[in-house]
Every structure is written in C-alpha cells, then in structure tokens.
Amino acid sequence: GGFTHNPQMRRDFLKGPVFGGCAQPASEGDFITIAGEVGAQLGNMSNAWWCQIPLDQALDSPSVPTGIWCTPGDAMVQVNRFGRRFLNEKFVYNERTQVHFQWDPVAAEYPNLLSFMIYDARTATEFAGYAPIPPIGPLPPHVHTADTLDELASRLAAHLQKLTPHTGGVRLADDFLPQLKASVARFNEQAQTGKDLDFKRGQTPIEPFFHQFGPQPVLNNPHPNPTMHPLADHGPYYAVILVAGTLDTKGGPRIDEHARILDVRNRPIPGLYGAGNCVASPTGPAYWAGGATLGPAITFGALAAEHSMRNTDSNAAETT
Incomplete structure (x- = not known):
C-alpha cells in the first residue's frame, strides 16, 4: 500500500x-x-491513482467503499460551487479527478474543490446501484434530494455550513442557483443534439464503454449521444458531493x-x-x-x- x-x-x-x-x-x-x-x-x-469519491462517505471513513470510475447517469451533470459545469463527467477517472486541483491565483482558492453531481429520477432509477448512486430503497447519507432545484440548492448550502471544518469554509456562490439552472438548460439543449460543445462528453471510445459499466445496461435513451439525456423539468432531483480521492498513491x-x-x-x-x-x-x-x-x-x-x-x-x- x-x-x-x-x-x-x-x-x-x-x-x-x-x-x-x-x-x-x-x-x-x-x-x-x-x-x-x-x-x-x-x-x-x-x-496517485486518482478517482473521485463522495465527500460525505470520506468524512465518515476516509477508506471509502469504492472510487467513482465513471460518473453514472445520462441525465446528470457535475457543477462546481459556482453552479457551472467544469469537466467532462464521463472522461476516465484518473484524468477527470485532477480537474479538482486547478488553482485560481486571483481568488486564492481551488474553485473545483467540491463537485456537485446533480441528477434526476430517471438516472436514480436507471443507474441504481452504480456508485455513488445507491440501489433502489432508502437513501444513504451521501445522497441529498429535493423536489426542485431551488430546494436542492438550499439544502446543499445548509449542508456545506455543517462541513465548514472539513472544507476550509467552502460555500455555494451567491448566484449558484441561477448558474446551475443555466448549466442544466445548456446541457439539456446539447443532449438533444448529442454534441457536448463545452467538454465533448461521450466522444472518446472509452466513455460509452464505461457508461455501461454498471449493474445493468441502460439502452432506452432515444437521444443521439448515449451518455447524454436532458434532465427532467420537474423533481425529484438528487445531488452527491464529490471530491478528489485515490485508489492509492x-x-x-x-x-x-x-x-x-x-x-x-x-x-x-x-x-x-x-x-x-x-x-x-x-x-x-x-x-x-x-x-x-x-x-x-x-x-x-x-x-x-x-x-x-x-x-x-x-x-x-x-x-x-
């Protein structure tokens, strides 16, 4: 080790x-x-051998059950504390995780220290059991849920307040909610065409392969890019806070x-x-x-x- x-x-x-x-x-x-x-x-x-891990699991025990190989879901995005997508959610775990280490010298912060994996009920069902999405049943503590994006943002903000000693005081930006909604809207438009113009999601051969790496294949996506599906315009919505971790150093x-x-x-x-x-x-x-x-x-x-x-x-x- x-x-x-x-x-x-x-x-x-x-x-x-x-x-x-x-x-x-x-x-x-x-x-x-x-x-x-x-x-x-x-x-x-x-x-290290890099992989994202759920923050709440790591705070409970830093030896987490598994790393996040491929972020599961098609109706799913990851955003930073500013509510903006900042990576290709489906790219290979070793490289994807290192985006967390980007440093903003002006703001003197890691803007991507925390990633908020946001998904809808479709993804919660179709990708159930594909970590960090739990199997169907009671939700574990690392999964946060609400009926609207507004309520979800509010719950995440309150949860971050409790985690201040572990995150250096990271909080959601004041305009997190409108930026999140804008990010979801742009993603939904691009999912309709199958072209992720921002991060090229699903365009390398490994991504569709890892996308089907879960407990069951998901074949009922009618859109041209199997890794992208518009998020629903109604809840429930879910969030998992992801951070940088390792398989090992x-x-x-x-x-x-x-x-x-x-x-x-x-x-x-x-x-x-x-x-x-x-x-x-x-x-x-x-x-x-x-x-x-x-x-x-x-x-x-x-x-x-x-x-x-x-x-x-x-x-x-x-x-x-």
Whole structure:
C-alpha cells in the first residue's frame, strides 16, 4: 500500500487536497519511513491513482467503499460551487479527478474543490446501484434530494455550513442557483443534439464503454449521444458531493530494473526490494489501462524474487 491514509503525507506531497480513497486503511506510508531510515531515494510522490469519491462517505471513513470510475447517469451533470459545469463527467477517472486541483491565483482558492453531481429520477432509477448512486430503497447519507432545484440548492448550502471544518469554509456562490439552472438548460439543449460543445462528453471510445459499466445496461435513451439525456423539468432531483480521492498513491522509494531500492546516489541498498503502490511507480503520472496498479506490482514482485534468489545462490556458492 501507499500513503492514502496518512493525512500528513497527503498534505505534504500530493498535488492538491485529497480527502481519502479506497485503499485499505493500513495504507499509511510505512515503507516510506522504513526505507528513508536507510537512505532511500524517493520519487513520484505527487502522483496517485486518482478517482473521485463522495465527500460525505470520506468524512465518515476516509477508506471509502469504492472510487467513482465513471460518473453514472445520462441525465446528470457535475457543477462546481459556482453552479457551472467544469469537466467532462464521463472522461476516465484518473484524468477527470485532477480537474479538482486547478488553482485560481486571483481568488486564492481551488474553485473545483467540491463537485456537485446533480441528477434526476430517471438516472436514480436507471443507474441504481452504480456508485455513488445507491440501489433502489432508502437513501444513504451521501445522497441529498429535493423536489426542485431551488430546494436542492438550499439544502446543499445548509449542508456545506455543517462541513465548514472539513472544507476550509467552502460555500455555494451567491448566484449558484441561477448558474446551475443555466448549466442544466445548456446541457439539456446539447443532449438533444448529442454534441457536448463545452467538454465533448461521450466522444472518446472509452466513455460509452464505461457508461455501461454498471449493474445493468441502460439502452432506452432515444437521444443521439448515449451518455447524454436532458434532465427532467420537474423533481425529484438528487445531488452527491464529490471530491478528489485515490485508489492509492504511487510514490515512494525508487527502484531499479530488479526492484531493488536505490539510495540517494542511485546505488542499490543491499537486501531491500519494493513493488506495488509503496514505491515510486514506473508509470509516473500515467494510468496505462485497467490493471495498471496490479501489473507493475506483480511484475516487479517477480523480478525482486528472481534477483533475490540469484543473489542468495551466488552468496551460497561463494561461501562454499
């Protein structure tokens, strides 16, 4: 494991505010401390396997059940605290999440620190069970609902007031509601034509694939872009507050081609090997494909074992 659940390391090393992730709770960066004590060189410490996570779940327990792979829903948008869409909701999770880290130097804030995933009853039903949308039944605490967008905005504003100690005091902009309505209206117009002129939603091959990645396919969208459907002009409406999270971090001690840990002068530290999220990932900032966390871990784990055994055999022969 990496250091997803070490708040101090997250603040010190990651490229922006991260609220938790779906790594197991013991991912606290222990190997960074162990290797550092013997002079290991660190690398890739600002990167992670990024994914959005529900804020309310993360505040309850930073080790959340799952990251948001693809934002579910067709009648759904994500807006920031200004009520404006700020990303392609369907783009791949690793890149989509990093939009949360954009910094406004004039306002001295992360304008996209919080994302409000707004959807209607169609999406709540058709995409039920596709996280963070819950299965049909009682709504969990991370889902907020109201009969109108006006009432939903009011409830979100009140909820943010309670979360002030955890968000740095983020609140909805004074014109959040009219901007939200304008964002929904523009999205609805573009859903009719199937062309997202603002963020090109659904235009890369991976997006329609991930769109159908939930518990059941959704095939009854009559509009030309399967990832876009106009939001209903009446409630109920729903909202989930999303923030930046990780599958796990991917920085730590650097390794060589044998998975040996290197010191600050690029020399292998005898007997110390590493593989997986606890070391500086050979992927750098990239997420190559599905299994990009597991592939390097398995590969470099095998390389470490092979090199260690060869080294043991060599030492034994020399001793003999």
